[in-house]
Amino acid sequence: MSKFMNSMRGILQRSFTLGLSILMAILVGSIIMLIDNHNPIEVYRLLLEGAFGSTRGLFITMQRATPLIFTAIASTLAFRTGVFNVGVEGQFFIGAIVGTWVGYAFQMPAVIHLPLTLLAGFIGGAAWAYFPTVMRQKLGVNEIITTIMTNYIATFLISYLTNYPMRASATTPETPPVQVTARLPQFVEISKEFGKGSQAHVGIFIALAVVVIMWFIFRRTKLGYEWRMVGLSHMFSEFGGVNLNRTFISGMLVSGGIAGLGGIVEILGVWREYKNLFAVGFGFRGNLASLLGGQTVIGSTVAAIFYGGMESGALSLEWGAGVPRQLIDIIVGLVIFFMAAEGMWDFLRRRKAAAKSGGDAPTAGQTPAKPAEKTEAAGQAAQAK
Amino acid sequence: MTNAVEMIGIRKVYPGVIANNNVNFSVATGEIHALVGENGAGKSTLMNVLFGLTRPEEGQIFINGKQVHIHKNSDAIALGIGMVHQSFKLVPSFTVTENITLGGEPRKGLLVDRKAAHDNIVEISKRFGLQVDPDARIRDLPVGVQQRVEILKALYHNADILILDEPTAVLTPQETRDLFGVIRSLVAKGKTVIFITHKFNEVMTISDRVTVMRDGKVVETKDTKDTNPTELARMMVGRDVLLRVDKAPANPKDVVLEVQDLEVLDNRNLKAVRGLSLQVRAGEILGIAGVEGNGQRELVEAIVGLRPVYSGKVVMQGKEITHASVRQRRDDGISCVPEDRYVRGVALRATLEDNLIVESYFKEPIGRGMLIDLNQVTEFSQNLIKKFDVRTPSSKVTAGALSGGNMQKVVLARELSLDPTLLIVAQPTRGLDVGSIEFVHRTIIEARDRGAAVLLVSAELEEIMSLSDRINVVYEGRIMGEVSGAEADEESLGLWMAGVGGNAEAAHEASSEHTAETLKG
Numbered sequence: 079m080s081k082f083m084n085s086m087r088g089i090l091q092r093s094f095t096l097g098l099s100i101l102m103a104i105l106v107g108s109i110i111m112l113i114d115n116h117n118p119i120e121v122y123r124l125l126l127e128g129a130f131g132s133t134r135g136l137f138i139t140m141q142r143a144t145p146l147i148f149t150a151i152a153s154t155l156a157f158r159t160g161v162f163n164v165g166v167e168g169q170f171f172i173g174a175i176v177g178t179w180v181g182y183a184f185q186m187p188a189v190i191h192l193p194l195t196l197l198a199g200f201i202g203g204a205a206w207a208y209f210p211t212v213m214r215q216k217l218g219v220n221e222i223i224t225t226i227m228t229n230y231i232a233t234f235l236i237s238y239l240t241n242y243p244m245r246a247s248a249t250t251p252e253t254p255p256v257q258v259t260a261r262l263p264q265f266v267e268i269s270k271e272f273g274k275g276s277q278a279h280v281g282i283f284i285a286l287a288v289v290v291i292m293w294f295i296f297r298r299t300k301l302g303y304e305w306r307m308v309g310l311s312h313m314f315s316e317f318g319g320v321n322l323n324r325t326f327i328s329g330m331l332v333s334g335g336i337a338g339l340g341g342i343v344e345i346l347g348v349w350r351e352y353k354n355l356f357a358v359g360f361g362f363r364g365n366l367a368s369l370l371g372g373q374t375v376i377g378s379t380v381a382a383i384f385y386g387g388m389e390s391g392a393l394s395l396e397w398g399a400g401v402p403r404q405l406i407d408i409i410v411g412l413v414i415f416f417m418a419a420e421g422m423w424d425f426l427r428r429r430k431a432a433a434k435s436g437g438d439a440p441t442a443g444q445t446p447a448k449p450a451e452k453t454e455a456a457g458q459a460a461q462a463k
Numbered sequence: 464m465t466n467a468v469e470m471i472g473i474r475k476v477y478p479g480v481i482a483n484n485n486v487n488f489s490v491a492t493g494e495i496h497a498l499v500g501e502n503g504a505g506k507s508t509l510m511n512v513l514f515g516l517t518r519p520e521e522g523q524i525f526i527n528g529k530q531v532h533i534h535k536n537s538d539a540i541a542l543g544i545g546m547v548h549q550s551f552k553l554v555p556s557f558t559v560t561e562n563i564t565l566g567g568e569p570r571k572g573l574l575v576d577r578k579a580a581h582d583n584i585v586e587i588s589k590r591f592g593l594q595v596d597p598d599a600r601i602r603d604l605p606v607g608v609q610q611r612v613e614i615l616k617a618l619y620h621n622a623d624i625l626i627l628d629e630p631t632a633v634l635t636p637q638e639t640r641d642l643f644g645v646i647r648s649l650v651a652k653g654k655t656v657i658f659i660t661h662k663f664n665e666v667m668t669i670s671d672r673v674t675v676m677r678d679g680k681v682v683e684t685k686d687t688k689d690t691n692p693t694e695l696a697r698m699m700v701g702r703d704v705l706l707r708v709d710k711a712p713a714n715p716k717d718v719v720l721e722v723q724d725l726e727v728l729d730n731r732n733l734k735a736v737r738g739l740s741l742q743v744r745a746g747e748i749l750g751i752a753g754v755e756g757n758g759q760r761e762l763v764e765a766i767v768g769l770r771p772v773y774s775g776k777v778v779m780q781g782k783e784i785t786h787a788s789v790r791q792r793r794d795d796g797i798s799c800v801p802e803d804r805y806v807r808g809v810a811l812r813a814t815l816e817d818n819l820i821v822e823s824y825f826k827e828p829i830g831r832g833m834l835i836d837l838n839q840v841t842e843f844s845q846n847l848i849k850k851f852d853v854r855t856p857s858s859k860v861t862a863g864a865l866s867g868g869n870m871q872k873v874v875l876a877r878e879l880s881l882d883p884t885l886l887i888v889a890q891p892t893r894g895l896d897v898g899s900i901e902f903v904h905r906t907i908i909e910a911r912d913r914g915a916a917v918l919l920v921s922a923e924l925e926e927i928m929s930l931s932d933r934i935n936v937v938y939e940g941r942i943m944g945e946v947s948g949a950e951a952d953e954e955s956l957g958l959w960m961a962g963v964g965g966n967a968e969a970a971h972e973a974s975s976e977h978t979a980e981t982l983k984g
Contacts, residue, residue, distance in 0.1 A: 299834055311806070
């Protein structure tokens, strides 16, 4: 009973702060819309209607959410092991390009070709994550910096590949189309009525399978336990005998792999060939969705779907009401901002309380927690040297 | 005689806790007043109220018979109240003079009058018999002298009432004796001292009167000569407490752990352990006494496998494990209660279950193939929680929600769950209340009686003397000497802890080497 109450309280608290952040974002967003001469209530109504109000809207939401689920889960996995993988973006692209190559360069039956192409995407993403991981583990270079850098390298590498060796079209930098045997069917290709007007594809099932598998791994496996514990306290895990190196590396590789898988699924389902810069920003939005979802598997999945919905709604707003979709990006940005601000409020509240009590926090749990975290951070810094 | 301090009806409530409940506390002018109580009894809150660091909901304060309103820290300082905190608030790279005058420098025009500051400090230190070199840098001074600087700082700000918050926690017995000398000379010059502690022998030695607090209330104030440690302990805990540890004579068997000429580097790449050798046998407790920072931490980390060995050997039951991984060593039967309970001992944000299984999740019956059996986890955890009497609403709360004593029980439960051949315990009772200390000590002795070899590292001399069958004293990374637990006396251990006697030559050589390396680094 108390276990149930505990987890319920956690979920409630989390939903409350999320709700509050969304509310604040909506309010500030309204002001911006008023300045831009739009009726905010009408805009929000159209936004929700566009995203979730019609079958077509729902399918577009699904299509938009599919790659975000991958990148959000990839980010979450890294966050949970204590790593900020900003490189999800680059891993997504590299997975896409490697998979695309396997997709167009080989001819074989679909039962082999499709899984092989997906696997190539996974390996591509994982390989791209390997480099910054090794830099972190062997040289202590901060992964945020290296993954940002590898994102640039990925962008330019792909620009080169699509412009020269892999180029198929004389007019635009794009690769040859992937073989039919490697494609993921869109719903509209399966049945004319189902999913009309959208490019939603069966890749959503792969995304959801990844969600279920990751949830299971975190909860029920030794590997998941190690990932979680290292993320919660690497000092404790090391003391308990967990191999930190192996755990970090495996976490990053699987994170990169999932991002890469997301990239190739997007290609196989929607684009069917690699156009240079076909989908910039999926990785970063995945990072954000993971933060929005509290860095939990289920939470970030919901956040990714919500984010996809906002994009779908924004599209229909742009078509239907002439509201620039940048406004929607601003709203989503504001939600994130206020979510982050929640941490800030918490910090300010604690500082105020500490000032009142002269730094002598009364409860047993809190006082020691602070120096401990400090030491931990110091330990991390030491490790970084 | 007027009272220097008179606090009446002080009430301070924190969310969920009444830290001070109608507390009356008075200190006579010119006395040494000991304030004792367990962690969370409300001593610090009361002193923070007096020192203006927190404001009470109710209550009156009189200083020298006059009612005062202390709203902030500077009010208290202006009233002549000074406080020396447990962790010093000094700038390591500044000189003694700079630290003492910081924020209150004598000025000559726009410039700091360095000479006036210097002379002023020399004068104060002479007057109160606190020898300090005003031009020395804090980082070069031993802890005991740093503490003296803190006291000087308070005196420089004209403190008449000095609050000392657990001042002996970081000192050797000799430094403690020096401190007591200083306190007596302060009182002789008309100062009033409030001495916060949890060590009963200090209360008996230094104080004129003693006030005991429990659960936010004052239990009683007594003249020290009318009370004794047993009574103090009873007042503090609220029940009878065994102060001496009961244990049967040791029955040492084969050597379990052997450390040979070990050298280990600290975080700054200086040698912290410098040619240390020791042996621990099955069924005995070897105590390592010493002031903190003499290589104990590095020694323990090297044995457990958290820190690489620079040279020398670690041998476990005849098998060399000098470079083995943490997990391999744990498989060989090493368990450890680390000194950083909040950093190494538990993961604060993880559940008790996750904390308890970190050494058993990968093997049967909890681990099966790649999976973890959640039912087994719960059963395993709940058994340990019951066996070690961890007070918690459930096995699924986070470790950070527990009190220090309960957290340490979690650590002990986990480390003993694998029935270790070698149990290392480092500073096992730091920050724990008397009741928990009793439990931890009993658990350690039970482990010994079951045949485990126990290596106990502690800065608390009393703890070392009451638990150990043999005692080694460590100074600057070397063993200064060994004595059996029965023959140990505080005096000679204290000298070794200060690097005097015993292996003195080696120690001297060690310290000059140390300086050379510091310069190189």
